[in-house]
Amino acid sequence: MKISKEDVLNTAELARLEFDDETLSKFARQLGDILVHIDELAELDTKDVEPTSHVLELSIPFRKDEVNQLITAEDALRNAPGKENDFFTVPKVIEDQS
Amino acid sequence: MSIPRTIKEAAALIEKREASPVELTELFLERISSEDGKINSYITVWEESALEAARKAEKEISEGNYLGPLHGVPIALKDIFVTKDSRTTCGSKMLRDFVAPYNSTVAEKLIAGGSVVLGKNNMDEFAMGSSNETSYFGPVRNPWDTDRVPGGSSGGSAAATTANLCVASVGTDTGGSIRQPASLCGVVGMKPTYGRVSRYGMIAFASSLDQAGPLAKIVEDAAIILSSIAGHDPMDSTSVNLPAADYAGALSADIKGLRVGIPKEYFVSGMDPEVEKSVREAIAELETLGAEIVEISLPHSRYAVSTYYIIAPSEASSNLARYDGVRYTYRCEDAETLRDLFFRSRSEGFGDEVKRRIMLGTYALSTGYYDAYYLKAQQVRTLIIRDFDSAWEKVDVIASATSPETAFRIGEKTDDPLKMYLSDILTIPCNIAGLPGISIPCGFSSEKLPIGLQIMGKPFDEQTVLNVAYAYEQSTKWYEEEMPPLG
Numbered sequence: 001m002k003i004s005k006e007d008v009l010n011t012a013e014l015a016r017l018e019f020d021d022e023t024l025s026k027f028a029r030q031l032g033d034i035l036v037h038i039d040e041l042a043e044l045d046t047k048d049v050e051p052t053s054h055v056l057e058l059s060i061p062f063r064k065d066e067v068n069q070l071i072t073a074e075d076a077l078r079n080a081p082g083k084e085n086d087f088f089t090v091p092k093v094i095e096d097q098s
Numbered sequence: 099m100s101i102p103r104t105i106k107e108a109a110a111l112i113e114k115r116e117a118s119p120v121e122l123t124e125l126f127l128e129r130i131s132s133e134d135g136k137i138n139s140y141i142t143v144w145e146e147s148a149l150e151a152a153r154k155a156e157k158e159i160s161e162g163n164y165l166g167p168l169h170g171v172p173i174a175l176k177d178i179f180v181t182k183d184s185r186t187t188c189g190s191k192m193l194r195d196f197v198a199p200y201n202s203t204v205a206e207k208l209i210a211g212g213s214v215v216l217g218k219n220n221m222d223e224f225a226m227g228s229s230n231e232t233s234y235f236g237p238v239r240n241p242w243d244t245d246r247v248p249g250g251s252s253g254g255s256a257a258a259t260t261a262n263l264c265v266a267s268v269g270t271d272t273g274g275s276i277r278q279p280a281s282l283c284g285v286v287g288m289k290p291t292y293g294r295v296s297r298y299g300m301i302a303f304a305s306s307l308d309q310a311g312p313l314a315k316i317v318e319d320a321a322i323i324l325s326s327i328a329g330h331d332p333m334d335s336t337s338v339n340l341p342a343a344d345y346a347g348a349l350s351a352d353i354k355g356l357r358v359g360i361p362k363e364y365f366v367s368g369m370d371p372e373v374e375k376s377v378r379e380a381i382a383e384l385e386t387l388g389a390e391i392v393e394i395s396l397p398h399s400r401y402a403v404s405t406y407y408i409i410a411p412s413e414a415s416s417n418l419a420r421y422d423g424v425r426y427t428y429r430c431e432d433a434e435t436l437r438d439l440f441f442r443s444r445s446e447g448f449g450d451e452v453k454r455r456i457m458l459g460t461y462a463l464s465t466g467y468y469d470a471y472y473l474k475a476q477q478v479r480t481l482i483i484r485d486f487d488s489a490w491e492k493v494d495v496i497a498s499a500t501s502p503e504t505a506f507r508i509g510e511k512t513d514d515p516l517k518m519y520l521s522d523i524l525t526i527p528c529n530i531a532g533l534p535g536i537s538i539p540c541g542f543s544s545e546k547l548p549i550g551l552q553i554m555g556k557p558f559d560e561q562t563v564l565n566v567a568y569a570y571e572q573s574t575k576w577y578e579e580e581m582p583p584l585g
Contacts, residue, residue, distance in 0.1 A: 008457070015415060015460040016422075016440045017453055031458060033516050038404040041474050044481065051476030052483060054306050054336075055532030055557075056293050061335050075199035081429030088424050093436050 001039055002032040101125055101262050105319040108265050109167045112159065119159070119170030123152035123214050126172045130216065130263050136584040137239040137248075139258035141177045141187055143217040148172065151214045158212065167322050167346070169212030174264035176255050177218035178225055179205050179310070180299040188301045189223040189233040189251075192421050192428045192447035202299025203331045204268055204310050211326045216264050220254030223449045224418065225275055225303045227251050228521045229511065232451040237508055240283060242547055244585050246505040249279030255313045256283040261584060266314035266323055270300060272307045273406050274500075274525025277537035280313055281500035281550025284539045284579070286320045286567070287313045291558045292532035293338035295324075296331030304413035305336075307406075307529040315577050317538065317568040321345035324560065340558065348561055351569040354388030358566070359493030361396040364524055369502040376541035376549040377499045380570065384497065387569050394489050394496070398481040402526040405482065407519060408462050408475035409530075415459030421447060454515060483531045490556050495566050498524055500537035500550035524552060534560045538567045539576035546582075 008028045012019060019027065073086050082089040099117055102108040111117040127145055134140055155170035180186045180198035187193045201209070209215065222232040230238040230253025238253040240246040241261040248257040252269025256279035259267050269276045271289035280287025288311045295310045302308060312323035322345075329342035360381060365374060385391050423429040423443025430446050433439035448456070462471035489496060501521060511518040528535040533554050540551035551570065555563035571577065 003461070007461070011457050011461045011464065014464060015456050016419075016444050017448075017456065018441045018445045019453075023450075027454065027457060030454065030515050031461070034407060034458065034519070035461075037516055038407060038471070041401060041404050041408075041478055042470075044398075044401065044478055046474060046477035046481070049477040049480050051473055052479040053476060055483070056336060056338065058336065061332075063332065071199050076425075078199060079196050079426035081423065081427070090424055090436050091433050091439055 001035045003028055003035060099125065101129060102265060103262060104315050105167055105171050105265050105322050106316070108171045112170045119152040119155040119214060120149065122170065123148050123172050123216070126216055126264060133261060133584055134263055136244060137241055137257050137261055138236050139220055139238050139254040139261065139263055140174070140217045141189070141220050141235045141254070142185060144184060144215055147184065148214050148216050151209070155212050155214060165212040168208065168326055170214060172214045172216050172264055173208065174216050174219050174255065174258055174267040175205060175208070176221050176252050176267065176269045178221060178270050178301045179268065180301065181205050181218070184218070186218065186301070187235070188225070189221040189235060190448065190452070191234045194234065194428065196426055198299070200299065203296035203333060204300065204327050207327050208268070219252070219258055219267055222251035222253065222451070224301070224414070224452050225251040225270055225272055226414070226451050226455050228274070228278060228518050229506070230254065230279070231508065231512055232449055234449060239508070240505045241581055241584060242284065243505065243545070246507055246547070247282065249282035249501070249505065251275040252287070252313060253279045256280050256285055256287065259283070259285050259313045259315060260581060266312060266319050268310055268323060268327065269313050270308055270310050271529065272303050272410060273529050274522040276311050276313060277500050277525050277535055277550070277552060278522060280537040282505040282548065284548025284576070285313055285315055286317055286536065286538050287311065288320050288324065288536040289528060289534065290324060290328065290560055291534045293336055294534070294558065294560065295327050296329070296334040296337040298331055298333035302417040304410040305417060306413060307410060317564055317571050318346050318349060320536070321349055321564050338558070343561065345561060345564055349568050350565050351572050353384070353566055353569045356389045356495070356562070356566065357392050357493040358384050358389045359392050359394040359489055359496040361394050361399065361496060361498060363396055363399055364498035366502055366523060369499065370504060370543070372543045373499050373502060373504065373549050377551055380540040380551045381497060383573060384566070384570060387573060389566070392493050394493060396485040396489060396527065398478065398485050399527045401478050402482055402530050403519060403523050405475045405478045405530060406526045407458065408471050409479065411455040411459030412462050412472055413459070415456045415463065418452070418456055423447070451515070479530050482527060486531045486533065494562055496554045498552050500524060500552040504543045504545070504547035504549060528554050533557060534563050536563050536567050538571055540570070540574070541576065542579065
């Protein structure tokens with residue numbers, strides 16, 4: 001299926017990505033080519049075929065609920081691009097009331 | 099002293115006290131320093147910690163505490179396995195300064211086995227690519243012809259192993275990322291069964307497909323590494339609770355009576371005639387060795403690329419949501435709002451191929467397209483698996499080419515993502531079905547570029563896959579072919 005620049009723009013919003021106009025056009029063309037190829041899947045009759053999300057037969061493994069220090073706060077913050085005390089910092093989220 | 103080419107050779111030198119781990123490590127570090135500029139196979143070289151590990155190994159061995167065939171042997175790791183106290187970039191600007199607070203299980207096990215890690219190999223960004231051209235740290239070059247790609251995404255691991263810049267490396271394979279570069283560089287590369295090796299600390303691309311495995315010059319080395327990294331890990335609930343086997347110890351070149359399936363659909367149209375010729379000769383060789391050749395059909399494998407390019411990007415779009423510029427990644431400058439911080443950090447931190455896949459996955463999972471794309475792909479995944487299930491009733495392993503072509507030129511496919519995606523047409527089915535697969539050298543083109551033979555096996559039957567590869571390797575010895583000096 002071909003996709004429009006508008007579809008690409010909407011998807012970018014969901015993916016938290018932004019593109020300039022030239023890249024937007026390029027992506028619309030490239031993603032369109034890929035999706036046209038993928039449309040071959042529609043040839044197959046998959047009625048009543050169970051979907052596979054995972055190849056292993058998984059069961060949920062249980063373990064004892066014990067406190068286990070794997071990573072300290074200091075380690076967790078070591079790569080933070082912005083931090084203050086024991087917290088990650090980000091730009092202000094709540095707008096000023098005025 | 100000439101540089102050992104294999105784990106076996108290096109271990110023999112150490113065992114006979116003809117070379118110490120420190121001498122070997124120095125030899126490899128010198129070679130990396132003089133030669134790697136030509137192929138760019140490392141992102142980070144661990145000069146100091148490698149020597150420190152070598153000294154530790156030397157001391158342990160001299161005290162009579164020999165840990166086994168990897169003890170004191172210089173190897174490398176794809177830069178997707180997080181390692182404590184050294185950066186792990188995953189080939190991305192997003193993680194260019196990231197230092198993990200813990201070791202991946204793969205790294206931990208190799209270190210516990212006494213191996214000396216020389217550094218972290220270059221790779222396609224977040225393992226997304228088939229040519230190693232998407233790395234933020236620049237493309238890797240194929241040691242056989244430096245104008246050509248080494249394949250990807252474990253291109254640095256394959257190139258470094260080929261060029262004797264390590265004796266072996268560990269990579270990851272989501273759609274062929276170990277086997278395809280092994281094929282294009284003329285080395286051995288194995289993707290184990292999904293669940294065989296722990297994914298803890300292996301930066302996630304597509305979690306239902308990702309699996310770690312060895313790249314080495316010979317099958318026996320690949321078996322040694324697999325034994326070292328395999329096994330259950332409580333930190334990865336998808337790692338399977340089966341005892342780790344001594345794959346190298348159990349290697350056997352006797353394949354008499356073994357049934358080798360040849361899927362007729364895998365001689366795809368557009369396949370390089372030289373590749374087809376070499377692979378057909380390899381199959382004839384397996385027959386000479388006593389295997390029974392059986393033609394089989396895997397009719398849905400032709401849909402594997404389409405299936406993969408829905409499933410893998412969908413999982414990736416979710417996995418890569420964590421790179422938000424807040425906790426441990428690249429952060430854009432002067433963000434005024436949180437929204438601005440997310441959008442610009444991600445847009446500046448990811449390269450184009452990663453963005454393309456995040457977009458594709460986000461689109462496939464979005465309202466209105468989920469059933470047509472994601473659900474449909476999961477159903478076709480079932481059909482592809484069923485084909486393999488029926489094949490296993492008739493055969494013990496399946497053989498094909500690894501890649502339909504030899505190494506292509508740098509830049510040849512970068513403008514056409516779809517063409518690039520189709521390079522993995524023969525390796526993707528293994529990941530979709532979770533099967534073990536290996537690529538081993540099976541000849542050279544007229545331009546002296548390596549060709550690879552792929553052998554796939556039943557789930558958790560790595561041993562038979564390795565045995566067939568070993569039998570073929572021992573009778574052909576393509577690994578003895580000398581690489582030209584790096585240009």
